[in-house]
Amino acid sequence: MSRIIKPTIITMLFLVGFGCNTTKTPSHNKGISKSNSPFDAKIDSLMNLMTLQEKIGQTVMYSGDLTVTGPVVSNNNQKYVKEGAVGAMLNVFSAKATRDLQKIAVEDTRLGIPLLFGYDVIHGFKTIFPINLGLAASWDLEDIKKGSRIAAQEASAEGIHWTFAPMVDISRDPRWGRISESAGEDVYLASKIGKAYVEGFQGDDLSKHNTILATAKHFVGYGAAQAGREYHTVNMGQDELWNVYLPPFKATVDAGVETFMTAFNELNGVPATGNKYIFRNILKDKWNFKGFVVTDYFATNELVMHGYAKDRKEATKLAMEAGVDQDMMSNANHEYLEELVNEGQVDIELINDACRRILLTKYKLGLFDDPYRYSDKQREKEVIYKPEFLEAARQSAAMASVLLKNDDTSLPLNKTQTIALIGPLVKDKENIIGNWAAEGDRKGKAISIHQGIQEYLEDSKIVFAKGCDIEGNDESGFNAAIQAAKTADKVVMILGENYKMSGEAASRSSIKLPGSQTNLIKAIRKAVPNKKIVLVIMNGRPLDLSEEDILADAILETWFPGTSGGYGVADVLFGAYNPSAKLPVTFPRTIGQIPIYYNMKRAGRPNHNDNPNERYSSNYIDVRNSPLYAFGHGLSYTNYEYSDITLSSTTISFSDTLSVSATITNTGDYDGYEVVQLYIHDKVGSLTRPVKELKGFKKVFIKKGETITVNFDLTVEDLKYYNADLKFGVEPGEFQIAIKGTSDFDFKHSFKLE
Ligand code: BGC
Numbered sequence: 001m002s003r004i005i006k007p008t009i010i011t012m013l014f015l016v017g018f019g020c021n022t023t024k025t026p027s028h029n030k031g032i033s034k035s036n037s038p039f040d041a042k043i044d045s046l047m048n049l050m051t052l053q054e055k056i057g058q059t060v061m062y063s064g065d066l067t068v069t070g071p072v073v074s075n076n077n078q079k080y081v082k083e084g085a086v087g088a089m090l091n092v093f094s095a096k097a098t099r100d101l102q103k104i105a106v107e108d109t110r111l112g113i114p115l116l117f118g119y120d121v122i123h124g125f126k127t128i129f130p131i132n133l134g135l136a137a138s139w140d141l142e143d144i145k146k147g148s149r150i151a152a153q154e155a156s157a158e159g160i161h162w163t164f165a166p167m168v169d170i171s172r173d174p175r176w177g178r179i180s181e182s183a184g185e186d187v188y189l190a191s192k193i194g195k196a197y198v199e200g201f202q203g204d205d206l207s208k209h210n211t212i213l214a215t216a217k218h219f220v221g222y223g224a225a226q227a228g229r230e231y232h233t234v235n236m237g238q239d240e241l242w243n244v245y246l247p248p249f250k251a252t253v254d255a256g257v258e259t260f261m262t263a264f265n266e267l268n269g270v271p272a273t274g275n276k277y278i279f280r281n282i283l284k285d286k287w288n289f290k291g292f293v294v295t296d297y298f299a300t301n302e303l304v305m306h307g308y309a310k311d312r313k314e315a316t317k318l319a320m321e322a323g324v325d326q327d328m329m330s331n332a333n334h335e336y337l338e339e340l341v342n343e344g345q346v347d348i349e350l351i352n353d354a355c356r357r358i359l360l361t362k363y364k365l366g367l368f369d370d371p372y373r374y375s376d377k378q379r380e381k382e383v384i385y386k387p388e389f390l391e392a393a394r395q396s397a398a399m400a401s402v403l404l405k406n407d408d409t410s411l412p413l414n415k416t417q418t419i420a421l422i423g424p425l426v427k428d429k430e431n432i433i434g435n436w437a438a439e440g441d442r443k444g445k446a447i448s449i450h451q452g453i454q455e456y457l458e459d460s461k462i463v464f465a466k467g468c469d470i471e472g473n474d475e476s477g478f479n480a481a482i483q484a485a486k487t488a489d490k491v492v493m494i495l496g497e498n499y500k501m502s503g504e505a506a507s508r509s510s511i512k513l514p515g516s517q518t519n520l521i522k523a524i525r526k527a528v529p530n531k532k533i534v535l536v537i538m539n540g541r542p543l544d545l546s547e548e549d550i551l552a553d554a555i556l557e558t559w560f561p562g563t564s565g566g567y568g569v570a571d572v573l574f575g576a577y578n579p580s581a582k583l584p585v586t587f588p589r590t591i592g593q594i595p596i597y598y599n600m601k602r603a604g605r606p607n608h609n610d611n612p613n614e615r616y617s618s619n620y621i622d623v624r625n626s627p628l629y630a631f632g633h634g635l636s637y638t639n640y641e642y643s644d645i646t647l648s649s650t651t652i653s654f655s656d657t658l659s660v661s662a663t664i665t666n667t668g669d670y671d672g673y674e675v676v677q678l679y680i681h682d683k684v685g686s687l688t689r690p691v692k693e694l695k696g697f698k699k700v701f702i703k704k705g706e707t708i709t710v711n712f713d714l715t716v717e718d719l720k721y722y723n724a725d726l727k728f729g730v731e732p733g734e735f736q737i738a739i740k741g742t743s744d745f746d747f748k749h750s751f752k753l754e
Contacts, residue, residue, distance in 0.1 A: 397568025
């Protein structure tokens with residue numbers, strides 16, 4: 001590509017979109033504007049009646065004690081609700097509990113403004129779906145939408161109006177426990193998935209009693225915490241912020257998300273909860289977001305701990321000025337806002353704006369028509385754990401399971417063989433629903449993998465041995481496990497993490513299987529060198545499976561598969577569902593490669609052919625650069641052969657659409673779904689471009705023996721990025737392009753944009 005870029009075209013193209021060209025601190029009231037909603041007149045007349053204290057009350061959220069999701073601070077909920085000093089509650093659920101508290105707000109306060117009830121409905125409410133990283137592995141947007149619709153139906157019947165999901169933080173560090181709650185490492189995939197969650201939770205009409213407000217969280221950068229350590233510092237340049245971390249949030253705004261949550265971390269020296277640049281300048285001004293922003297739990301107070309505010313009063317002022325509308329659990333707005341306004345330190349217009357935004361959601365939900373419409377005992381009885389919800393969770397579990405390896409067709413299992421089922425997670429019901437599992441049952445309702453397998457195999461064909469615990473060094477169960485392996489035709493080991501090892505406040509400095517589990521598989525391998533060992537893993541993050549990859553013949557990654565997980569995983573193990581999932585995140589060979597993701601930059605001295613011995617190239621001397629399993633990787637019981645791609649043209653103009661297609665043939669013995677992925681590489685840019693970028697995907701069904709053509713249309717819009725001036729646009733030049741079933745390939749085709 002020529003470096004001489006025609007200025008007129010470039011200027012024009014980079015001006016398209018929503019580029020922001022300033023990093024200077026905006027004025028504190030940027031982004032204040034009315035919503036232009038049909039409820040404006042009602043909100044105006046209500047706000048005319050409200051005192052300053054009542055307006056501040058709307059900006060306050062406290063926690064009930066049905067669940068604990070952060071530091072416990074003593075507060076006097078009922079008293080405050082009665083005083084009209086609370087706008088929202090979290091961690092209160094069930095038709096009865098929400099109705100009782102709502103009654104106080106509605107009947108005992110001067111204006112009777114209903115409360116909002118928020119809760120972490122992350123991957124299900126009672127019926128738990130696979131953890132979010134697993135759901136992302138399905139690459140199935142319809143299924144993700146369906147699952148969040150089900151979660152909304154269950155949660156809303158228990159009085160919940162609002163979920164603190166989806167988390168759309170790009171997550172590229174497996175040490176970070178919250179990677180489990182994410183859609184993984186890729187901007188394009190995470191943006192599509194964020195949109196699907198919002199559409200599922202909020203439905204097509206918020207005034208319906210079974211739709212709930214969604215929250216895009218945590219704005220912004222949380223996933224880039226240094227060293228993968230929870231709540232830690234984030235420093236990133238504008239390229240990474242605008243091209244990687246912001247786009248999934250923008251996608252949720254475009255999808256109509258009603259609320260945003262602040263992140264715990266600081267971003268380039270300014271803690272998110274006090275960060276005007278991200279909330280006022282980007283979210284409320286540039287993106288014109290009309291919903292409201294809630295802090296993360298206790299985060300206003302944490303501005304003091306960060307060393308950004310001298311005390312809680314100053315923190316309250318900074319958060320309000322930053323564009324944060326509601327204070328979750330800091331008790332800061334309640335304590336200081338009135339004083340700050342009276343002293344002239346906080347502009348009352350900021351409080352009016354926050355109050356207006358919060359009231360708007362209550363109108364949209366229909367709470368002023370009927371504040372109890374969500375707290376419905378009858379509906380609660382009817383919808384919780386509906387059989388079709390449990391069946392949907394089973395299908396999601398199957399769709400989420402990634403077949404990482406399958407030598408000599410070790411899978412699927414055969415119903416005639418005897419299977420040794422070994423490992424601490426075989427009969428587990430406690431961990432299988434994963435972290436952030438809302439009100440999911442960790443006992444009776446959850447289906448263990450053992451139960452799932454029992455649907456396919458008679459008990460006489462199952463030999464069970466636990467072998468060891470998830471953690472700890474006790475190897476006294478190894479002998480029994482070895483005996484079990486010796487008596488069976490095949491070995492299936494169910495190993496992994498416990499659910500508390502991922503999620504919030506669960507960063508790990510090692511990403512290996514914990515405890516003695518790797519020793520267990522080594523012992524079994526040694527005892528039965530010629531038997532097939534199938535490893536089924538449950539975990540909340542990419543693990544370093546380098547040793548297991550050598551020891552096991554097949555590996556099935558099931559994440560934490562949810563309430564019906566045992567059934568869904570067994571469906572895959574026995575071939576009733578032909579695996580179709582693909583990794584939404586890279587699995588490293590070793591922790592030393594982190595951060596490792598498929599669309600890294602190339603560097604000035606790229607390493608060739610994954611060769612650790614190439615001196616003076618960007619590599620390690622002790623490990624290859626490539627991962628153990630690449631982003632987009634996932635096997636099937638059949639084989640898909642991809643033809644070379646066909647391009648509608650090798651040169652396109654700025655107004656053209658490029659049509660690109662590939663034929664794919666199912667050459668194996670099973671029908672199946674394949675996730676077909678479209679990648680590009682912008683060869684030269686005014687900011688260097690990633691070596692690969694996902695720009696489209698389609699999940700297609702291909703019958704055995706069948707050949708289909710999969711087509712993608714690519715426009716200039718798909719090639720845009722934020723340049724150094726933070727203008728969103730595209731530059732002419734050469735782009736490489738490919739259609740594949742994984743990100744692990746070399747480009748062979750290209751086109752030019754002129
Ligand atoms: C988490 C949020 C969550 C909130 C409320 C915080 O600790 O970071 O993601 O929504 O608690 O439970």
